[in-house]
Amino acid sequence: MENLIPGSDPIPVAWGWLKFFLLLTFIFHLLFMNTMLGTAFIALANSFKKSKTALSVTKKVSSKLPYVIAFTINTGVAPLLFLQVLYGSFIYVSSVLMAVYWLSILLLLLLGYYSAYMYDFGFNRLGSWRMLFIAITVINLMIIGFFFTNNATLMLHPDQWSRYFDRPFGTLLNLTDPTLWPRYLHFMVASFAVGGLFIAIIGTLQRNKGLEKADREITLGMKWFSHATLLQIFIGLWFFITVPKNIMLLFMGQNILYTSMFIIGIGLSFLTVIMGYRKKVLASTVSMLLTIVLMTLTRDFLRTAYLNEHFHISKLPVIPQYSPMIVFIVSLVAGLAMVVLMLRWAHQSIKKVNS
Numbered sequence: 001m002e003n004l005i006p007g008s009d010p011i012p013v014a015w016g017w018l019k020f021f022l023l024l025t026f027i028f029h030l031l032f033m034n035t036m037l038g039t040a041f042i043a044l045a046n047s048f049k050k051s052k053t054a055l056s057v058t059k060k061v062s063s064k065l066p067y068v069i070a071f072t073i074n075t076g077v078a079p080l081l082f083l084q085v086l087y088g089s090f091i092y093v094s095s096v097l098m099a100v101y102w103l104s105i106l107l108l109l110l111l112g113y114y115s116a117y118m119y120d121f122g123f124n125r126l127g128s129w130r131m132l133f134i135a136i137t138v139i140n141l142m143i144i145g146f147f148f149t150n151n152a153t154l155m156l157h158p159d160q161w162s163r164y165f166d167r168p169f170g171t172l173l174n175l176t177d178p179t180l181w182p183r184y185l186h187f188m189v190a191s192f193a194v195g196g197l198f199i200a201i202i203g204t205l206q207r208n209k210g211l212e213k214a215d216r217e218i219t220l221g222m223k224w225f226s227h228a229t230l231l232q233i234f235i236g237l238w239f240f241i242t243v244p245k246n247i248m249l250l251f252m253g254q255n256i257l258y259t260s261m262f263i264i265g266i267g268l269s270f271l272t273v274i275m276g277y278r279k280k281v282l283a284s285t286v287s288m289l290l291t292i293v294l295m296t297l298t299r300d301f302l303r304t305a306y307l308n309e310h311f312h313i314s315k316l317p318v319i320p321q322y323s324p325m326i327v328f329i330v331s332l333v334a335g336l337a338m339v340v341l342m343l344r345w346a347h348q349s350i351k352k353v354n355s
Protein backbone atom coordinates (compact mmCIF):
# COMPACT_ATOMS: atom_id res chain seq x y z
CA MET A 1 0.00 0.00 0.00
CA GLU A 2 2.83 2.42 0.89
CA ASN A 3 4.10 2.05 -2.72
CA LEU A 4 0.92 3.66 -3.98
CA ILE A 5 1.56 6.91 -2.08
CA PRO A 6 3.64 9.30 -4.21
CA GLY A 7 6.55 11.20 -2.65
CA SER A 8 5.89 14.74 -1.41
CA ASP A 9 7.15 17.92 -3.05
CA PRO A 10 8.97 20.49 -0.90
CA ILE A 11 6.88 23.39 0.43
CA PRO A 12 7.96 27.05 0.15
CA VAL A 13 7.10 28.23 3.71
CA ALA A 14 6.70 26.60 7.13
CA TRP A 15 3.68 24.25 7.06
CA GLY A 16 1.85 26.22 9.79
CA TRP A 17 1.26 29.13 7.40
CA LEU A 18 -0.19 26.89 4.72
CA LYS A 19 -2.37 25.06 7.22
CA PHE A 20 -3.62 28.36 8.66
CA PHE A 21 -4.63 29.63 5.21
CA LEU A 22 -6.13 26.25 4.27
CA LEU A 23 -8.42 26.35 7.30
CA LEU A 24 -9.19 30.06 7.05
CA THR A 25 -10.16 29.96 3.38
CA PHE A 26 -12.03 26.67 3.86
CA ILE A 27 -14.22 28.30 6.55
CA PHE A 28 -15.18 31.01 4.03
CA HIS A 29 -15.91 28.35 1.41
CA LEU A 30 -18.02 26.43 3.88
CA LEU A 31 -20.07 29.47 4.90
CA PHE A 32 -20.87 30.38 1.29
CA MET A 33 -21.48 26.76 0.30
CA ASN A 34 -23.89 26.31 3.21
CA THR A 35 -25.71 29.56 2.42
CA MET A 36 -25.97 28.61 -1.27
CA LEU A 37 -27.24 25.07 -0.79
CA GLY A 38 -29.38 25.90 2.23
CA THR A 39 -31.23 28.86 0.76
CA ALA A 40 -31.73 27.02 -2.55
CA PHE A 41 -33.17 24.01 -0.70
CA ILE A 42 -35.45 26.20 1.43
CA ALA A 43 -36.63 28.01 -1.72
CA LEU A 44 -37.42 24.65 -3.30
CA ALA A 45 -39.31 23.45 -0.22
CA ASN A 46 -41.28 26.73 -0.12
CA SER A 47 -42.19 26.51 -3.79
CA PHE A 48 -44.84 23.97 -2.78
CA LYS A 49 -46.49 26.49 -0.44
CA LYS A 50 -48.94 29.19 -1.44
CA SER A 51 -48.40 31.68 1.41
CA LYS A 52 -47.16 35.25 0.87
CA THR A 53 -44.16 34.62 3.13
CA ALA A 54 -43.12 31.58 1.09
CA LEU A 55 -43.35 33.60 -2.14
CA SER A 56 -41.40 36.51 -0.68
CA VAL A 57 -38.64 34.22 0.65
CA THR A 58 -38.27 32.34 -2.64
CA LYS A 59 -38.09 35.60 -4.57
CA LYS A 60 -35.37 36.95 -2.29
CA VAL A 61 -33.39 33.73 -2.60
CA SER A 62 -33.71 33.81 -6.39
CA SER A 63 -32.05 37.23 -6.63
CA LYS A 64 -29.19 36.36 -4.25
CA LEU A 65 -28.42 32.82 -5.35
CA PRO A 66 -26.26 33.62 -8.43
CA TYR A 67 -24.02 35.84 -6.27
CA VAL A 68 -23.69 33.22 -3.54
CA ILE A 69 -22.83 30.49 -6.08
CA ALA A 70 -20.08 32.72 -7.50
CA PHE A 71 -18.66 33.29 -4.01
CA THR A 72 -18.78 29.57 -3.22
CA ILE A 73 -16.78 28.72 -6.32
CA ASN A 74 -14.24 31.49 -5.82
CA THR A 75 -13.71 30.78 -2.14
CA GLY A 76 -13.24 27.10 -3.04
CA VAL A 77 -10.20 27.79 -5.21
CA ALA A 78 -7.92 28.97 -2.39
CA PRO A 79 -8.36 25.94 -0.08
CA LEU A 80 -7.99 23.67 -3.09
CA LEU A 81 -4.56 25.16 -3.78
CA PHE A 82 -3.43 24.92 -0.14
CA LEU A 83 -4.79 21.38 0.09
CA GLN A 84 -2.80 20.34 -2.96
CA VAL A 85 0.38 21.90 -1.60
CA LEU A 86 0.08 20.17 1.78
CA TYR A 87 -1.69 16.92 0.95
CA GLY A 88 -0.88 16.56 -2.77
CA SER A 89 0.29 12.96 -2.35
CA PHE A 90 -3.22 12.03 -1.23
CA ILE A 91 -5.68 14.42 -2.90
CA TYR A 92 -4.15 14.01 -6.37
CA VAL A 93 -4.39 10.22 -6.17
CA SER A 94 -7.98 10.18 -4.90
CA SER A 95 -8.98 12.75 -7.56
CA VAL A 96 -7.51 10.54 -10.29
CA LEU A 97 -9.20 7.43 -8.92
CA MET A 98 -12.60 9.18 -9.12
CA ALA A 99 -11.63 11.34 -12.13
CA VAL A 100 -14.87 10.82 -14.07
CA TYR A 101 -17.00 12.08 -11.19
CA TRP A 102 -14.44 14.70 -10.20
CA LEU A 103 -14.36 16.26 -13.67
CA SER A 104 -18.13 15.97 -14.02
CA ILE A 105 -18.34 18.59 -11.24
CA LEU A 106 -17.60 21.26 -13.86
CA LEU A 107 -20.57 20.21 -15.94
CA LEU A 108 -22.86 19.84 -12.94
CA LEU A 109 -21.80 23.25 -11.73
CA LEU A 110 -22.49 24.86 -15.10
CA LEU A 111 -25.96 23.30 -15.22
CA GLY A 112 -26.78 24.24 -11.64
CA TYR A 113 -25.48 27.77 -12.06
CA TYR A 114 -27.33 28.32 -15.34
CA SER A 115 -30.52 27.01 -13.82
CA ALA A 116 -30.13 29.42 -10.89
CA TYR A 117 -29.90 32.31 -13.36
CA MET A 118 -33.03 31.08 -15.16
CA TYR A 119 -34.77 30.91 -11.78
CA ASP A 120 -33.75 34.49 -11.00
CA PHE A 121 -34.34 36.17 -14.36
CA GLY A 122 -37.53 34.25 -15.13
CA PHE A 123 -39.00 34.31 -11.62
CA ASN A 124 -42.23 36.12 -12.56
CA ARG A 125 -42.46 34.94 -16.16
CA LEU A 126 -42.01 31.22 -15.45
CA GLY A 127 -44.87 30.93 -12.94
CA SER A 128 -44.98 27.49 -11.33
CA TRP A 129 -42.41 26.19 -13.87
CA ARG A 130 -39.72 28.03 -11.94
CA MET A 131 -39.82 25.22 -9.39
CA LEU A 132 -38.19 23.01 -11.99
CA PHE A 133 -35.19 25.33 -12.26
CA ILE A 134 -34.53 25.60 -8.55
CA ALA A 135 -34.92 21.80 -8.31
CA ILE A 136 -32.23 21.33 -11.01
CA THR A 137 -29.93 23.71 -9.11
CA VAL A 138 -30.45 21.94 -5.78
CA ILE A 139 -29.97 18.44 -7.22
CA ASN A 140 -26.77 19.41 -9.04
CA LEU A 141 -25.30 21.13 -5.98
CA MET A 142 -26.13 18.16 -3.76
CA ILE A 143 -24.43 15.77 -6.19
CA ILE A 144 -21.35 18.03 -6.25
CA GLY A 145 -21.24 18.00 -2.45
CA PHE A 146 -21.44 14.20 -2.54
CA PHE A 147 -18.43 14.00 -4.85
CA PHE A 148 -16.49 16.36 -2.57
CA THR A 149 -17.19 14.17 0.45
CA ASN A 150 -16.13 11.12 -1.58
CA ASN A 151 -12.84 12.75 -2.46
CA ALA A 152 -12.22 14.12 1.05
CA THR A 153 -12.64 10.59 2.46
CA LEU A 154 -11.00 8.59 -0.35
CA MET A 155 -7.82 10.64 0.12
CA LEU A 156 -7.66 9.34 3.71
CA HIS A 157 -7.82 5.69 2.66
CA PRO A 158 -4.73 4.55 0.74
CA ASP A 159 -5.85 1.01 1.70
CA GLN A 160 -8.70 1.45 -0.81
CA TRP A 161 -6.56 2.73 -3.66
CA SER A 162 -5.53 -0.71 -4.96
CA ARG A 163 -9.15 -1.13 -6.12
CA TYR A 164 -7.88 0.90 -9.07
CA PHE A 165 -6.35 -2.27 -10.54
CA ASP A 166 -9.83 -3.83 -10.82
CA ARG A 167 -11.45 -0.65 -12.15
CA PRO A 168 -8.86 1.58 -13.82
CA PHE A 169 -11.49 3.86 -15.40
CA GLY A 170 -11.56 6.75 -12.93
CA THR A 171 -14.93 5.61 -11.59
CA LEU A 172 -14.07 4.67 -8.00
CA LEU A 173 -16.11 6.17 -5.19
CA ASN A 174 -15.64 5.60 -1.48
CA LEU A 175 -19.02 3.96 -0.88
CA THR A 176 -17.80 1.25 1.49
CA ASP A 177 -16.53 3.81 4.02
CA PRO A 178 -19.02 3.87 6.95
CA THR A 179 -18.27 7.57 7.58
CA LEU A 180 -19.31 8.60 4.06
CA TRP A 181 -23.07 9.04 4.49
CA PRO A 182 -23.10 10.59 7.98
CA ARG A 183 -20.28 12.94 6.93
CA TYR A 184 -22.15 13.96 3.78
CA LEU A 185 -25.42 14.45 5.67
CA HIS A 186 -23.53 16.47 8.29
CA PHE A 187 -22.60 18.97 5.55
CA MET A 188 -26.05 18.96 3.94
CA VAL A 189 -27.99 19.51 7.16
CA ALA A 190 -25.50 22.23 8.18
CA SER A 191 -26.47 23.92 4.92
CA PHE A 192 -30.18 23.88 5.76
CA ALA A 193 -29.34 25.48 9.10
CA VAL A 194 -27.08 28.19 7.70
CA GLY A 195 -29.52 28.84 4.84
CA GLY A 196 -32.31 29.38 7.39
CA LEU A 197 -30.12 31.69 9.44
CA PHE A 198 -29.22 33.69 6.32
CA ILE A 199 -32.94 34.23 5.61
CA ALA A 200 -33.46 35.31 9.23
CA ILE A 201 -30.52 37.75 9.02
CA ILE A 202 -31.90 39.35 5.84
CA GLY A 203 -35.31 39.52 7.55
CA THR A 204 -33.77 41.23 10.61
CA LEU A 205 -32.04 43.84 8.46
CA GLN A 206 -35.35 44.57 6.73
CA ARG A 207 -37.28 44.70 9.98
CA ASN A 208 -34.85 47.32 11.19
CA LYS A 209 -35.89 49.35 8.15
CA GLY A 210 -39.53 49.02 9.24
CA LEU A 211 -40.74 46.24 6.90
CA GLU A 212 -43.63 44.49 8.67
CA LYS A 213 -43.69 41.16 6.86
CA ALA A 214 -40.02 40.63 7.84
CA ASP A 215 -41.13 39.09 11.16
CA ARG A 216 -42.69 36.10 9.42
CA GLU A 217 -39.56 35.58 7.34
CA ILE A 218 -37.38 35.66 10.45
CA THR A 219 -39.63 33.02 12.02
CA LEU A 220 -39.41 30.85 8.92
CA GLY A 221 -35.61 31.17 8.76
CA MET A 222 -35.10 30.50 12.46
CA LYS A 223 -37.35 27.41 12.29
CA TRP A 224 -35.12 25.90 9.61
CA PHE A 225 -32.05 26.93 11.56
CA SER A 226 -33.11 25.46 14.91
CA HIS A 227 -34.62 22.19 13.64
CA ALA A 228 -31.64 21.52 11.36
CA THR A 229 -29.10 22.31 14.10
CA LEU A 230 -30.91 19.99 16.51
CA LEU A 231 -30.92 17.23 13.89
CA GLN A 232 -27.23 17.97 13.32
CA ILE A 233 -26.37 16.91 16.87
CA PHE A 234 -27.75 13.40 16.14
CA ILE A 235 -26.06 13.20 12.74
CA GLY A 236 -22.78 14.33 14.32
CA LEU A 237 -23.10 11.54 16.86
CA TRP A 238 -23.77 9.03 14.06
CA PHE A 239 -20.70 10.36 12.20
CA PHE A 240 -18.57 10.03 15.34
CA ILE A 241 -19.47 6.39 16.04
CA THR A 242 -18.55 5.38 12.47
CA VAL A 243 -14.97 6.65 12.90
CA PRO A 244 -12.42 3.83 13.60
CA LYS A 245 -12.05 3.14 17.31
CA ASN A 246 -8.37 4.06 17.62
CA ILE A 247 -9.12 7.49 16.12
CA MET A 248 -12.32 7.94 18.13
CA LEU A 249 -10.35 7.44 21.36
CA LEU A 250 -8.10 10.39 20.48
CA PHE A 251 -11.19 12.60 20.77
CA MET A 252 -12.25 10.92 24.01
CA GLY A 253 -9.34 11.88 26.22
CA GLN A 254 -6.26 10.33 24.58
CA ASN A 255 -5.32 13.62 22.92
CA ILE A 256 -6.04 16.64 25.12
CA LEU A 257 -6.10 19.20 22.27
CA TYR A 258 -8.40 17.10 20.05
CA THR A 259 -10.70 16.25 22.96
CA SER A 260 -11.00 19.79 24.30
CA MET A 261 -11.75 21.35 20.89
CA PHE A 262 -14.27 18.60 20.15
CA ILE A 263 -16.06 19.00 23.50
CA ILE A 264 -16.16 22.81 23.24
CA GLY A 265 -17.55 22.39 19.69
CA ILE A 266 -20.32 20.09 20.93
CA GLY A 267 -21.08 22.45 23.83
CA LEU A 268 -21.36 25.33 21.40
CA SER A 269 -23.69 23.41 19.14
CA PHE A 270 -26.08 22.89 22.08
CA LEU A 271 -25.87 26.61 22.83
CA THR A 272 -26.60 27.33 19.15
CA VAL A 273 -29.75 25.18 19.29
CA ILE A 274 -30.96 27.03 22.40
CA MET A 275 -30.29 30.45 20.85
CA GLY A 276 -32.03 29.29 17.66
CA TYR A 277 -35.24 28.20 19.42
CA ARG A 278 -35.26 31.49 21.34
CA LYS A 279 -35.12 33.28 17.96
CA LYS A 280 -32.02 35.26 18.95
CA VAL A 281 -30.61 35.95 15.50
CA LEU A 282 -27.38 37.71 16.50
CA ALA A 283 -26.50 35.29 19.32
CA SER A 284 -27.26 32.32 17.03
CA THR A 285 -24.99 33.78 14.35
CA VAL A 286 -22.07 34.26 16.74
CA SER A 287 -22.52 30.84 18.31
CA MET A 288 -22.87 29.17 14.91
CA LEU A 289 -19.70 30.84 13.60
CA LEU A 290 -17.72 29.68 16.63
CA THR A 291 -19.12 26.15 16.23
CA ILE A 292 -18.05 26.11 12.57
CA VAL A 293 -14.52 27.23 13.48
CA LEU A 294 -14.19 24.47 16.08
CA MET A 295 -15.75 21.82 13.86
CA THR A 296 -13.36 22.79 11.04
CA LEU A 297 -10.46 22.28 13.45
CA THR A 298 -11.93 18.93 14.51
CA ARG A 299 -12.27 17.91 10.86
CA ASP A 300 -8.61 18.78 10.35
CA PHE A 301 -7.52 16.78 13.43
CA LEU A 302 -9.48 13.86 12.04
CA ARG A 303 -7.56 14.07 8.76
CA THR A 304 -4.24 14.23 10.62
CA ALA A 305 -5.22 11.19 12.70
CA TYR A 306 -6.30 9.16 9.64
CA LEU A 307 -3.06 9.90 7.77
CA ASN A 308 -0.81 9.55 10.81
CA GLU A 309 0.52 6.10 9.92
CA HIS A 310 1.60 7.25 6.42
CA PHE A 311 2.40 10.92 6.64
CA HIS A 312 2.80 14.04 8.71
CA ILE A 313 2.95 17.52 7.27
CA SER A 314 5.64 18.57 9.76
CA LYS A 315 7.95 16.17 7.88
CA LEU A 316 7.49 17.94 4.53
CA PRO A 317 10.80 19.38 3.28
CA VAL A 318 10.86 23.19 3.25
CA ILE A 319 12.75 25.16 0.59
CA PRO A 320 12.12 28.74 1.79
CA GLN A 321 10.58 31.16 -0.69
CA TYR A 322 8.34 33.58 1.19
CA SER A 323 7.64 36.12 -1.58
CA PRO A 324 4.69 34.19 -3.22
CA MET A 325 2.96 34.04 0.15
CA ILE A 326 3.39 37.76 0.69
CA VAL A 327 1.91 38.36 -2.78
CA PHE A 328 -0.96 36.04 -1.82
CA ILE A 329 -1.70 37.97 1.39
CA VAL A 330 -1.59 41.34 -0.41
CA SER A 331 -3.89 40.02 -3.19
CA LEU A 332 -6.25 38.52 -0.62
CA VAL A 333 -6.66 41.83 1.20
CA ALA A 334 -6.97 43.80 -2.07
CA GLY A 335 -9.40 41.20 -3.46
CA LEU A 336 -11.59 41.34 -0.35
CA ALA A 337 -11.68 45.15 -0.53
CA MET A 338 -12.73 44.94 -4.22
CA VAL A 339 -15.49 42.45 -3.39
CA VAL A 340 -16.89 44.76 -0.69
CA LEU A 341 -16.82 47.65 -3.17
CA MET A 342 -18.52 45.64 -5.92
CA LEU A 343 -21.23 44.43 -3.55
CA ARG A 344 -21.90 48.01 -2.52
CA TRP A 345 -22.20 49.11 -6.14
CA ALA A 346 -24.45 46.15 -6.97
CA HIS A 347 -26.64 46.96 -3.95
CA GLN A 348 -26.89 50.63 -4.95
CA SER A 349 -27.81 49.87 -8.56
CA ILE A 350 -30.46 47.31 -7.48
CA LYS A 351 -31.91 49.99 -5.19
CA LYS A 352 -31.98 52.48 -8.09
CA VAL A 353 -33.76 50.01 -10.40
CA ASN A 354 -36.36 49.22 -7.71
CA SER A 355 -37.08 52.86 -6.83
Ligand code: HEM
Pocket: 022, 026, 029, 033, 037, 069, 072, 073, 074, 076, 077, 079, 080, 081, 083, 109, 141, 142, 144, 145, 146, 148, 149, 150, 152, 153, 183, 184, 187
Ligand atom coordinates in the same frame (compact mmCIF):
# COMPACT_ATOMS: atom_id res chain seq x y z
C1 HEM B 1 -20.58 24.95 -5.90
C2 HEM B 1 -20.72 23.73 -5.45
C3 HEM B 1 -19.90 23.17 -4.34
C4 HEM B 1 -20.39 22.43 -3.31
C5 HEM B 1 -21.83 22.02 -3.08
C6 HEM B 1 -19.27 22.10 -2.45
C7 HEM B 1 -19.36 21.36 -1.31
C8 HEM B 1 -18.32 20.96 -0.53
C9 HEM B 1 -18.41 20.07 0.61
C10 HEM B 1 -19.67 19.41 1.12
C11 HEM B 1 -17.18 19.91 1.12
C12 HEM B 1 -16.77 19.09 2.34
C13 HEM B 1 -16.41 17.67 1.95
C14 HEM B 1 -16.00 16.85 3.14
O1 HEM B 1 -15.08 17.21 3.87
O2 HEM B 1 -16.62 15.77 3.35
C15 HEM B 1 -16.29 20.72 0.31
C16 HEM B 1 -14.95 20.77 0.50
C17 HEM B 1 -14.11 21.43 -0.35
N1 HEM B 1 -14.45 22.21 -1.44
FE1 HEM B 1 -16.30 22.60 -2.11
N2 HEM B 1 -18.14 22.64 -2.97
C18 HEM B 1 -18.47 23.28 -4.13
C19 HEM B 1 -17.61 23.92 -4.99
C20 HEM B 1 -16.24 23.95 -4.86
C21 HEM B 1 -15.32 24.45 -5.84
C22 HEM B 1 -15.72 24.97 -7.22
C23 HEM B 1 -14.07 24.30 -5.31
C24 HEM B 1 -12.75 24.66 -5.89
C25 HEM B 1 -12.54 25.37 -6.93
C26 HEM B 1 -14.22 23.70 -4.00
C27 HEM B 1 -13.19 23.42 -3.15
C28 HEM B 1 -13.30 22.66 -2.01
C29 HEM B 1 -12.17 22.16 -1.25
C30 HEM B 1 -10.72 22.43 -1.55
C31 HEM B 1 -12.68 21.38 -0.22
C32 HEM B 1 -11.90 20.56 0.82
C33 HEM B 1 -11.06 21.37 1.75
C34 HEM B 1 -10.35 20.48 2.73
O3 HEM B 1 -10.49 19.23 2.69
O4 HEM B 1 -9.64 21.03 3.57
N3 HEM B 1 -15.55 23.51 -3.77
N4 HEM B 1 -17.02 21.34 -0.67
